[in-house]
Amino acid sequence: MKYTIRRIWMLVVTMLIVSFMTFLAFELVSGDPAQTMLGTEATPEQLAALRHELGLDQPFFARYFRWLGGFFTGDLGSSYIYRQGVWGLIAPKLSLTLLLALISFILITVISIPLGVWSYRFVGGPFDWLRTTFNQLCMAVPPFFVGILLCWIFGIILHLFTPGDFPALRSDPGGALRHLLFASICLCIPRIAMTVRMMRSTVIGEMEKAYVRTAISRGNDRRQVLTRHVLKNSLTSTVTFLGQTMAELVGGSIVVEQVFGIPGLGRFLVSSISNRDYPVVQAIVVLLAFWVVLAGTIADLINQRVDPRLRLGGGAK
Amino acid sequence: MLEIKDLHVQFNSRDHEAVSGVTLTIHDGEILGLVGESGSGKSVTAMSIAGLLPRKQCKLSGDVLLDGQDLLHAQRSELRRLHGRKIGVVFQEPMSSMDPLMRVGTQIGETLRIHQPDMPKEERHRLVYEAMRDVELPNPEETYRKYPHELSGGQQQRAMIAAAIVSRPSLLLLDEPTTALDVTIQAQILELLKKLNRETGISMLFISHNLNVVRKLCKRVAVMQKGKLVETGTTEDVFFRPQHPYTQKLIESIPTRHGKEVR
Numbered sequence A: 001m002k003y004t005i006r007r008i009w010m011l012v013v014t015m016l017i018v019s020f021m022t023f024l025a026f027e028l029v030s031g032d033p034a035q036t037m038l039g040t041e042a043t044p045e046q047l048a049a050l051r052h053e054l055g056l057d058q059p060f061f062a063r064y065f066r067w068l069g070g071f072f073t074g075d076l077g078s079s080y081i082y083r084q085g086v087w088g089l090i091a092p093k094l095s096l097t098l099l100l101a102l103i104s105f106i107l108i109t110v111i112s113i114p115l116g117v118w119s120y121r122f123v124g125g126p127f128d129w130l131r132t133t134f135n136q137l138c139m140a141v142p143p144f145f146v147g148i149l150l151c152w153i154f155g156i157i158l159h160l161f162t163p164g165d166f167p168a169l170r171s172d173p174g175g176a177l178r179h180l181l182f183a184s185i186c187l188c189i190p191r192i193a194m195t196v197r198m199m200r201s202t203v204i205g206e207m208e209k210a211y212v213r214t215a216i217s218r219g220n221d222r223r224q225v226l227t228r229h230v231l232k233n234s235l236t237s238t239v240t241f242l243g244q245t246m247a248e249l250v251g252g253s254i255v256v257e258q259v260f261g262i263p264g265l266g267r268f269l270v271s272s273i274s275n276r277d278y279p280v281v282q283a284i285v286v287l288l289a290f291w292v293v294l295a296g297t298i299a300d301l302i303n304q305r306v307d308p309r310l311r312l313g314g315g316a317k
Numbered sequence B: 001m002l003e004i005k006d007l008h009v010q011f012n013s014r015d016h017e018a019v020s021g022v023t024l025t026i027h028d029g030e031i032l033g034l035v036g037e038s039g040s041g042k043s044v045t046a047m048s049i050a051g052l053l054p055r056k057q058c059k060l061s062g063d064v065l066l067d068g069q070d071l072l073h074a075q076r077s078e079l080r081r082l083h084g085r086k087i088g089v090v091f092q093e094p095m096s097s098m099d100p101l102m103r104v105g106t107q108i109g110e111t112l113r114i115h116q117p118d119m120p121k122e123e124r125h126r127l128v129y130e131a132m133r134d135v136e137l138p139n140p141e142e143t144y145r146k147y148p149h150e151l152s153g154g155q156q157q158r159a160m161i162a163a164a165i166v167s168r169p170s171l172l173l174l175d176e177p178t179t180a181l182d183v184t185i186q187a188q189i190l191e192l193l194k195k196l197n198r199e200t201g202i203s204m205l206f207i208s209h210n211l212n213v214v215r216k217l218c219k220r221v222a223v224m225q226k227g228k229l230v231e232t233g234t235t236e237d238v239f240f241r242p243q244h245p246y247t248q249k250l251i252e253s254i255p256t257r258h259g260k261e262v263r
Helices: A002-029 A033-040 A044-054 A058-073 A087-121 A130-142 A143-157 A174-207 A212-219 A220-258 A263-275 A279-304 A308-314 B042-048 B076-082 B104-108 B110-113 B121-134 B140-142 B153-165 B185-202 B211-217 B235-241 B245-252
Strands: B001-013 B019-026 B032-036 B058-066 B087-090 B171-175 B203-207 B221-227 B228-233
Touching: A002 A033, A002 A058, A002 A279, A002 B110, A033 A044, A058 A143, A058 A308, A087 A174, A087 A220, A087 A263, A087 A279, A087 B245, A130 A174, A143 A174, A143 A220, A143 B076, A174 B121, A212 A220, A220 A279, A263 A279, A263 B140, B001 B042, B019 B032, B019 B042, B019 B203, B032 B042, B032 B185, B032 B211, B042 B058, B042 B087, B042 B203, B087 B153, B104 B110, B104 B140, B104 B153, B104 B235, B110 B121, B121 B140, B121 B153, B121 B185, B153 B185, B185 B203, B203 B211, B211 B235, B221 B245, B228 B235, B228 B245
Parallel strands: B019 B228, B032 B203, B032 B221, B087 B171, B171 B203
Antiparallel strands: B001 B019, B001 B058, B221 B228
């Protein structure tokens, strides 16, 4: 329990640091937003008025804390381009991206863990090269190519969804989910291959350990050695890996959203960067960073449940 | 009870035999010591009795009979029925030999769960506590719920011994069980093994490179060198009247107090 509280405390501190660094970085990089919005023709009076309106005439820390509070109140300033509240712009896109990441994550977990254990059976067998080749292929083919392929087969030929035309989540949830499912398959394939390879090498490594010999000497058969001992011992590295995958999925979704025409966060981030819409970029960067730190924290908390040796630092005996 | 006749083990990756022509008998209720330097084939001999050698990677010939039953050429499934039930094994490193994520009590009761799956939980717990008392583990109820890393090295090895004897096998294979422990703990474990042998009549094959340890525990000793058995006899005979030059050298190499000879 102590460990959990400490871990969550670490999460909060990390988030504060990340948000501060982000705010500072954009403060240094972005120049004068009022100037950007009004252009070079603006008079000093106009600039001063807009600065006051945007709160830019206040001291740095006052603006930082107001912005930080915005993550709780939903007021993250307004977009330079759209002249709307940042949060209102991001929220629907964020939910789409998170949904895409979540579906992908579930697919990865459900498919790659059994597949990883199963692939252990091929080790040293005559078909191992085939498995390795297939695995390499899945990792090597870039998602945008698989995405185009999926769009062509399932979209154009089979008409299971319309590429580029994403149905609204509210009015057509079934259609939207189907669209997201194909996108997540595209997002998943290389990651499933990576997870399977990682699990396979973890299981191989665990199988060499002395406790496996003990388990065999007690009369366990191969399957029992795997299910009773090796699987649980392989779990911590798998959970850590899946935590990283969870974090990377959101970043990886940028390309896939583009290919499938999903109006998610990734696409919005890219267009906001090219528009120099700093309030939007700033908010998305912090949200993505939060996502990464959160995924790591959850993975750590799960691992600490699985492996009692990791609880030592927490004081729980 | 255990007869080894002309055992040969050859690993595919090596060009000489790891064990060549070992013939050895362990009588009922006996503790037989098997000594030799590292690489002499003593562990391989034990592992071939325990059926723990990877069969695909080595060639085995000869006979290993446990109460008349052939161990060397038995089916895998047949061997599994003997593992833990008829033969218990204790290894050198107790820490790495235990599953780090499984509670100590569960590990001790594992052979019961495998070989007598219908046994009620209460009965299994009772037998585990009994084995824990046999090996003198403190606070059985509390220790049952602990994880291996929460035990000391000596306690870990006691737990490994408890796990090996909980199903009351007739043969215990001990592969350097005290080598990784410090001297006082080593002496305690040796006392414990003696007591178990005296009280339950379990036969043991005790493997060690440490002649002093073997001398304290065993009435009969076999000496191995380069895969061959060079000498077998009572501890007394082997120590005081060694026949083979290798045995003589081994005994001379035992460090003694004040530089005096052991004999």
